[in-house]
Amino acid sequence: MSSRTTYALGAVAVVVIALIVFFAFRWGSDGAEVRNDGYGTVRDEAVTVDLQSDGGVRLGRPEAPKTIEIYEDPMCPACGSLETLYGQEIAQKVDEGKLAVRYRFVNFLDPKSSSGDYSTRATAALQCVADAGPAVTFAKFHDTLFTDRQPEEGSGLTDEELASLATGAGAPEPALDCITDGTRRTQAQDQAGAAVDDLAAALDGDAATPAVFDVATKIDVNEPEWVQQVAP
Template sequence: MAEKKSSTRQRAKYQPQKTSSTTTYLLAAVAVVVIAAVVVGGVIWNNQRNKGEADPNVLAQNASLIIGRADAPHTIDVFEDFQCPVCKEFEAQSGQAMIDAAAAGTLRVRYHFLTFLNRNSGSGDYSSRAAGAALCVAEGGNQDTFLKFHSKLYVEQPPEGGDDPDNAALAQKAAAVGATPAAQQCITAGTKIQAANEAADQSTTQLSKSLNGQVGTPSVLSGGQPVADLLSGPQWLQTLLSGSADEN
């Protein structure tokens, strides 16, 4: 998941669960699909298999990293793909606001990294390798280092279909934000790529249940329900935090 969209008209129409915008990336988890469009990503429809409700226990256990207090009044699940250019825009607009709210004790954020945009990367597996690298850094135990690495991956996001960093280069990016030697070796060896793919599969299923059988990034769930207007700046978060507490 190309340059980020700058059109106000496109942003105003953005809905994570819809498929009409070229800034929304959708995939199906079944064999029978209809390809509706291919621009910078793709549009693929699912069938009924993954429709229903997301399992809150799976969402809690399957997150790659969780920030914020366990007793925070609001919990959200954030779904991203490191190859997604719209996720880069979302991170630029709302990433720091989520971190600040978590630090203030009002929000708990559970990050989920999807990998279906491997197909749009030059190497064919960048989404998986970047997600695996993020897991390596997260397991290093320093939350601030992870958040810096997470941001760096978006700031330095490779173009779709262009050259992307190999594992050694990803390890160097991690080193630049203070990742431990063990985390760097983990990235270079690709130790967590398989785990990242397995987590992505589970997260994809849960998100699909909440998005009527589809999957799009970026997406945010609150209480298992999709949050709208994610590309309108951090207003969506302000609206969420001003409301009543959700279900964790």
Template structure:
């Protein structure tokens, strides 16, 4: 190779090294360094995969913002205006209800937002005895009915499950229940509603009806969560149950 050709090759190499250095990549000078380059590159690729996968998981599990409307009658909140109607019986202390919310909450809210679904949420005090002092289930159900009147039911429903207290604890205080609603935009009368007892009788009546022989109990032992359509229980153990219901099957 002539001296001119060698000089040209050196200039090209120097320019390449300068570009790599500007990009923050150290140019390997030894054989050992050169062998490390593929390992470093592989590490970068793995890190990118982890970041992308983590980002996908975060976006796929972040709560969907409720935009549907909801109204309360007695202890039943009717959410959405879709043609497919289901009944959901739940208790805000119920671990199974929390599991259902985590798995299917976003799907349900999306169907409600899109006008495909109507959900009749039956507010129950089924697990009142499992807090000390007793009664948290009814107080939380009461607060959710107040949230429906305040126009924040969807977001409040999400919040109460996100902060679900443990069984055999004291449960959330009335002040906490008020604070969560206020943070979500409830008006000044929300506090008085939550701290009152005007919904207690309706909640007890709904709980008694759900657990009576004339209610869903006649289809087996009743518990929360229970989902029904046209008075018949839906098997919610299958993760695709909502798609099946929306498809009219």
């Protein structure tokens, strides 16, 4: 799968910051292999989830020796492909304690949703669920938003629909209230914008999703063995 789209981000004073977003996956419905198909999402209760001060979400055992960073937009189809193809393999590595994941959510595609802010609201919902825990609930909710229920461009999910999906993943009442009340929406928007800046800096000005990093090294996620190579 590949597509190329340009999104102009807003102006600060008279300076307009423009980022070009490239979706450059070679995957799609052409027979790409789903890794560890049948494993499912994170299931080990020893795994923890941590909503961090910058809005990032760390999923993994505290003692995991390796942490990768994944930048994703909740509406990005290539991000959905990443999760469909590699999400179960990543989940097994997380359960085994070999790997932790730090998710950085961005909102490039807000203008492409029917509400004009879906990526921001989905990011806020993910943060609400991460903050309430447990890790297995966050993992299920995250997987649902990026695979089975990821909306196409021009559409989106309402806050009520997001809360319903969170309920299905096992989220407690405080997380649901956080989603429907929009408690984290403004903060999530600011944090997603900061994540855009961080991603653009890491990619020399071109903010592209999905992007996976092992510390400062960008991982080639078109290489089918990349998860195994990062966490043997």
